[in-house]
Amino acid sequence: MTFPTHRPRRLRQSPAVRRLVRETHLVPSQLVLPAFIREGLTEPLPIGSMPGVVQHSLDSLRRAAAEAADAGVGGIMLFGVPSVRDAVGSAADDPDGILNVATRAVVAEVGDALVVQTDLCLDEFTDHGHCGVLRADVPTPTPHGAGAPRGASGRVGPVVDNDATLVRYGAMAVAQAEAGSHMLGLSGMMDGQVAHVRAELDAAGFTDTILLAYAAKYAGAFYGPFREAVDSQLTGDRRTYQLDPGNGREGVREAVTDVAEGADIVMVKPAMPYLDVLAEVRAAVAVPVWAYQVSGEYAMIEAASAHGWIDRRGAIGEALLGIRRAGADAILSYWATEAAGWLRDGL
Numbered sequence: 001m002t003f004p005t006h007r008p009r010r011l012r013q014s015p016a017v018r019r020l021v022r023e024t025h026l027v028p029s030q031l032v033l034p035a036f037i038r039e040g041l042t043e044p045l046p047i048g049s050m051p052g053v054v055q056h057s058l059d060s061l062r063r064a065a066a067e068a069a070d071a072g073v074g075g076i077m078l079f080g081v082p083s084v085r086d087a088v089g090s091a092a093d094d095p096d097g098i099l100n101v102a103t104r105a106v107v108a109e110v111g112d113a114l115v116v117q118t119d120l121c122l123d124e125f126t127d128h129g130h131c132g133v134l135r136a137d138v139p140t141p142t143p144h145g146a147g148a149p150r151g152a153s154g155r156v157g158p159v160v161d162n163d164a165t166l167v168r169y170g171a172m173a174v175a176q177a178e179a180g181s182h183m184l185g186l187s188g189m190m191d192g193q194v195a196h197v198r199a200e201l202d203a204a205g206f207t208d209t210i211l212l213a214y215a216a217k218y219a220g221a222f223y224g225p226f227r228e229a230v231d232s233q234l235t236g237d238r239r240t241y242q243l244d245p246g247n248g249r250e251g252v253r254e255a256v257t258d259v260a261e262g263a264d265i266v267m268v269k270p271a272m273p274y275l276d277v278l279a280e281v282r283a284a285v286a287v288p289v290w291a292y293q294v295s296g297e298y299a300m301i302e303a304a305s306a307h308g309w310i311d312r313r314g315a316i317g318e319a320l321l322g323i324r325r326a327g328a329d330a331i332l333s334y335w336a337t338e339a340a341g342w343l344r345d346g347l
């Protein structure tokens with residue numbers, strides 16, 4: 001049936017009607033605030049490429065967590081920036097490492113009001129910036145690559161050693177659980193990481209620690225500002241472990257695999273360039289599906305708004321709602337606390 005029988009505009013005629021027929025809603029508890037804690041800071045330090053976001057000191061992190069809780073935000077995801085790095089990321093599973101210290105502080109401050117989550121990956125802690133430990137038998141070429149020796153496999157490095165990295169993730173998981181983290185965000189994209197971490201946690205008695213698997217995490221340019229935020233040491237890229245932007249089915253496969261390995265929640269990341277993957281993952285699994293609105297997505301809207309080229313609040317609200325509409329049950333967003341404030345009045 002067509003016009004004049006069908007007049008879809010009937011349902012758009014007033015704010016009251018539009019509100020009543022809106023399909024997708026966003027509430028503060030569906031937002032998670034990612035936050036950076038840097039070792040040794042006494043004052044928060046602004047991050048140039050993420051206006052409004054800082055590297056926190058312990059005190060400012062506690063305050064940010066309390067503000068998020070007051071705003072009704074659902075959780076906080078902590079990232080650590082250590083002052084000393086090494087090849088295996090030793091600070092990651094050190095109980096006195098900055099991320100574990102910060103976790104204890106945040107849990108003590110807001111542990112009943114927010115789900116306290118920790119990033120489980122080595123990239124912030126390694127001196128080469130990769131998400132895992134490197135294979136010693138594969139040579140790394142000189143900057144110009146000329147005549148670089150090749151390993152027995154014929155490959156040139158750096159090559160991240162999957163199974164050796166799992167051992168490090170297992171130790172890191174137990175250290176984070178001991179520090180009181182409620183949920184571990186497995187963001188390293190190693191094969192088998194969910195199964196391995198689940199087994200290590202269970203063996204140590206942490207059967208209640210929740211696993212959020214960054215199941216479909218794509219390699220690309222949208223993490224640029226984050227690399228500044230965590231003072232990343234990476235040269236090169238992560239294309240041997242993060243997904244190729246052209247591959248949607250592979251993202252679904254990763255999510256299904258992670259659920260089979262025991263993931264409690266799966267995530268798609270970045271969010272906006274991958275809404276199709278988000279929708280397909282939502283249809284393929286029965287666990288909660290989250291999305292990460294990453295640093296580059298944040299920086300683009302902030303930069304355009306600062307120029308007066310886009311309406312900031314409108315763009316943020318539309319981006320968050322679009323991510324929900326595509327299938328995200330919850331969203332990691334650097335705007336979580338601010339947006340939660342707006343949501344009290346309705347987006």
Ligand code: PBG
Nearest residue numbers: 121123187222223226294295296
């Ligand atoms: C890895 C990790 C990254 C992000 C979250 N966890 C960076 C990467 O893969 O290089 C990016 C988040 C963002 O860009 O906001 N520990």
